[in-house]
Amino acid sequence: MVRYFIAALVACSAAASLTACTSGSQTDTQPSAKFVPLSIQTAAGEHKFTVEVARTPEEQERGLMFRTSLAGDRxxxxxxxxxxxxxxxxxxxxxxxxxxxxxKDGTIARIADNTTPESLEPVQSGEPVAAVLELAGGRAAELGIAEGDTVSWTG
Known part of the structure; x- marks a missing residue:
């Protein structure tokens, strides 16, 4: 899955402002994965998902690496x-x-759509964010999800 890109290698320390890179697993989900409901309120209505929470630095480093598919509601x-x-x-x-x-207020700051698999090109938030949500490529456009829409989840 996605590996974090470090603006500077020093950022890999615990005090860093960005989370960093690395390993992966070939399973479609992690054995200890925690799933929570998530919804996005758009101009067209509410869209519901079940999302895996990347809670630990290791889970965040691994992300969705090596996965071969992602369902449209995940x-x-x-x-x-x-x-x-x-x-x-x-x-x-x-x-x-x-x-x-x-x-932090739940609004979408930016959407990077259909990111290129296996690319080393950084995809950046452009501002401080409270979370990053990854969906199957093209799903945001398909559902009309746009900057300014509101995301909410529990957990």
């Missing part, structure tokens, strides 16, 4: 407390993803 959320600038890359990510960068 995704992964990367929560940050406190909010911070986020930057991802697609190394070892085999499927295109939509990356939705979410502000």
């Amino acid at each position: 995704g992964m959320i990367f929560p940050y407390d406190p909010p911070r600038p986020a930057s991802f890359w697609m190394k070892n990510t085999l499927i295109p993803l939509d990356m939705i960068f979410i502000r």
Whole structure:
């Protein structure tokens, strides 16, 4: 899945403002994965998903790497407390993803749609965010999800 890109290698430390890179698993979900309901309120209505929570640094590093598919009603959320600038890359990510960068108030700051599998090009939030949501590539456009829409989840 997605590996975090570090603006500087020093950022890999615990005090860093960005989370960093690395390993993966070939399973479609992780054995200890936690799933929560998530909804996105758009101009066209509410869209519901069940998302895996990347809670630990290891889960965030692994993300959706090596997965070969992602159902249209599934995704992964990367929560940050406190909010911070986020930057991802697609190394070892085999499927295109939509990356939705979410502000602390739940509004969508930016959408990077159909990111290129296995790319090392950084995909950045552009501002501090409280979470990043990954959905199957093209799903945001298909559902009319746009910047300014509101995302909410529990957990």
